[in-house]
Every structure is written in C-alpha cells, then in structure tokens.
Amino acid sequence: MKAAAFQAIDKVTVIDVPKPAPAAGQVLLKVYDCGICGSDLHVVQHGMAMRPGSIMGHEFCGAIAELGAGVSDFRVGDRVTSLPYISCGKCEQCRRGTGMYCEHIHGLGLGQLPGAYAEYVICGEQSLLHLPDGVSSREGALVEPLSVALHGVKRADFDRGAGCVVMGAGPIGLATILWCKAKGIETVVVSELAPGRAELAFKLGASAVVNPNERNPSDKVRELTGREPEVVFECIGVKSTLMSAVHLAARRGQIIVIGVCLEPDEIMPLTCVAKELRIDFSMAYTHDDFRETIDALATGRLDAKPMITDVIGIDEVPAMFNALKRPGSRAKVLVEFPQ
Ligand SMILES: [Zn+2]
Numbered sequence: 001m002k003a004a005a006f007q008a009i010d011k012v013t014v015i016d017v018p019k020p021a022p023a024a025g026q027v028l029l030k031v032y033d034c035g036i037c038g039s040d041l042h043v044v045q046h047g048m049a050m051r052p053g054s055i056m057g058h059e060f061c062g063a064i065a066e067l068g069a070g071v072s073d074f075r076v077g078d079r080v081t082s083l084p085y086i087s088c089g090k091c092e093q094c095r096r097g098t099g100m101y102c103e104h105i106h107g108l109g110l111g112q113l114p115g116a117y118a119e120y121v122i123c124g125e126q127s128l129l130h131l132p133d134g135v136s137s138r139e140g141a142l143v144e145p146l147s148v149a150l151h152g153v154k155r156a157d158f159d160r161g162a163g164c165v166v167m168g169a170g171p172i173g174l175a176t177i178l179w180c181k182a183k184g185i186e187t188v189v190v191s192e193l194a195p196g197r198a199e200l201a202f203k204l205g206a207s208a209v210v211n212p213n214e215r216n217p218s219d220k221v222r223e224l225t226g227r228e229p230e231v232v233f234e235c236i237g238v239k240s241t242l243m244s245a246v247h248l249a250a251r252r253g254q255i256i257v258i259g260v261c262l263e264p265d266e267i268m269p270l271t272c273v274a275k276e277l278r279i280d281f282s283m284a285y286t287h288d289d290f291r292e293t294i295d296a297l298a299t300g301r302l303d304a305k306p307m308i309t310d311v312i313g314i315d316e317v318p319a320m321f322n323a324l325k326r327p328g329s330r331a332k333v334l335v336e337f338p339q
C-alpha cells in the first residue's frame with residue numbers, strides 16, 4: 001500500500017509498504033480522509049524525535065476492513081474515526097476516557113505507530129467511535145482538530161455576554177471560533193495577520209477580525225461588549241504570543257493556551273499578578289470530546305466544512321508539505337483516498 005512518511009528534516013516521501021494486519025483488540029481501517037496537522041509540519045521542519053520512515057497522519061476516518069481477535073463492538077464496513085492512539089483500554093485513565101494519560105499509550109502517526117497518511121492504518125478498538133450517516137468522511141477527519149478546540153473551550157469559564165479573543169485563525173483557531181459560537185458566546189474577536197485566513201474566520205462566525213499590527217483586538221471586544229475580553233484563546237503557539245495574550249486579557253480574565261510553542265518563552269509575572277490572571281493549558285481531548293464533536297456535526301450544530309480548503313491525493317503530500325510552509329489562505333488540507 002502507498003503511504004507518506006517522514007524521512008529527514010524537510011523531507012517527506014511516498015513509500016510502498018506491506019498492508020498491516022490487526023492483532024487482538026485491533027482493527028484494520030481503510031482510510032478515507034486524513035488531515036494535515038500543524039504539528040506534522042513542525043515535526044518535518046524540526047525533526048523532533050521522529051525516526052526516518054515513520055508514517056505520519058493522526059486526524060482521520062475510514063471504514064473497518066478487517067477485525068482482530070476479540071473485537072466485539074465493531075463490524076467490517078463500519079465507518080469510524082479514532083483517537084490517534086492505542087492504549088491499554090483497562091487502566092483507570094482508559095476507563096475514564098482519558099486514555100491520553102494511559103501508561104501504555106502508543107500514538108498513531110506521531111512516530112510510535114504508523115499513522116493514516118496511508119491506504120490502511122491499524123487502530124485499537126477502545127479508541128474507535130462510529131460516524132453516523134449525517135457526518136461525511138471529510139468531516140470525520142475534522143473530528144480530531146475540532147475536539148482539540150472543544151477541549152480548550154470547555155475549560156473557559158465566562159458568561160455568555162462576555163467577549164473573547166481568539167489569537168490565530170489556523171485550523172485550531174477556526175475550530176475554536178466554531179465552538180465558541182456553538183456554546184453561545186456572542187462576541188468572538190479574532191486576531192490574525194493573513195488576509196486569507198481572516199476571511200475564513202468570518203465565514204466560521206467571527207464577530208470581527210483584527211490585524212493585531214493595526215488594531216488592538218482587546219479594544220475591538222470592548223467596542224462590541226463594553227467590557228474587556230474575559231477569555232483569550234492562544235491558538236498560535238509561537239514565542240511571545242503568550243505575553244501578548246497576557247496584555248489582551250481583562251483583569252481577572254482567563255487565558256487558555258491551545259497553541260503549542262516548542263521553545264522557551266517569557267512572560268512578565270508582575271503583569272499577570274496585577275491583573276490576577278488565570279492561565280490554563282489545554283492538551284488534546286477525551287473520548288467524550290470526540291463524542292460531543294461527532295454529535296454536533298451530525299445534528300448540524302457545527303458546520304465545519306468551510307475549514308477544508310484543499311483535498312489532495314497521497315502522491316501530492318510531499319509537495320503540499322512544502323507549500324504549507326507558507327499557508328496563505330489554506331486552512332485544513334485533507335489527504336483523500338478512493339473509497
Ligand atoms: Zn493534530
């Protein structure tokens with residue numbers, strides 16, 4: 001089968017590898033769609049600890065092609081998505097739906113186990129969730145990034161009349177806008193430099209989009225609500241954005257850090273103390289976050305389709321990784337396989 005693998009810094013290639021076979025408690029999934037994630041781009045640019053030949057891709061859905069021994073809740077042909085890991089399924093964390101803290105976790109597409117930039121991928125039964133008919137396969141591949149945003153938005157503690165700032169309109173920022181709106185937050189001001197992404201932020205429900213070099217997003221929230229932003233979502237994850245969030249947040253406000261900055265960064269504690277700020281860090285998602293996202297897509301509470309700007313085939317993956325160094329107006333790029 002064809003797959004796209006990390007080879008070296010700045011090098012992704014399409015390779016041909018044998019189709020894997022599911023062990024007990026696992027299924028073989030025929031991949032339909034797999035999203036390219038910002039963290040895949042980070043890994044390819046910096047190498048991190050990824051071994052050459054690792055198949056990436058952790059935002060996916062597909063149909064079950066083969067069942068391993070002992071799999072009882074799923075059938076061949078079922079359309080599913082999966083949390084991108086195989087965990088033990090038995091420990092306290094797994095039973096609570098927080099398998100990401102399982103001691104025996106192995107990530108899919110993140111260097112440990114092969115991911116879904118491939119015609120087939122092996123998944124663990126305990127990480128699978130059915131996709132109802134109302135959720136297309138392209139939307140199925142958005143469940144993972146949407147759940148990242150949901151997990152962050154659920155940590156926010158503010159009344160609906162208050163406004164918030166979403167810093168960054170990349171895929172996670174866009175997903176955060178969607179969830180804020182779905183949760184009844186009326187005023188969502190987005191801070192974004194790239195005009196193409198600003199346009200997408202509007203499409204997904206932003207009340208206003210501000211270029212932070214031209215205008216303070218916090219002032220825009222005050223103009224719309226009469227109050228400063230009670231919550232600031234940091235969805236960029238580069239050096240110095242956390243301190244910008246500190247400046248934007250209201251006194252006694254809250255900052256939710258969803259973006260992942262990979263280098264040491266500085267904040268000014270005195271400013272945080274003077275404002276009595278709360279800074280919450282948000283990581284990944286739970287089983288329940290996935291379920292809530294799937295329900296919201298099925299019932300039309302979320303319309304995430306405008307997040308998808310490109311759909312490509314597996315052979316185009318290396319060139320797209322190159323192109324995404326300058327994303328321009330691209331947001332979510334899906335790698336699609338013939339069904
Ligand atoms: Zn991701």
Ligand SMILES: [Zn+2]
Nearest residue numbers: 088091094102
């Ligand atoms: Zn476990």
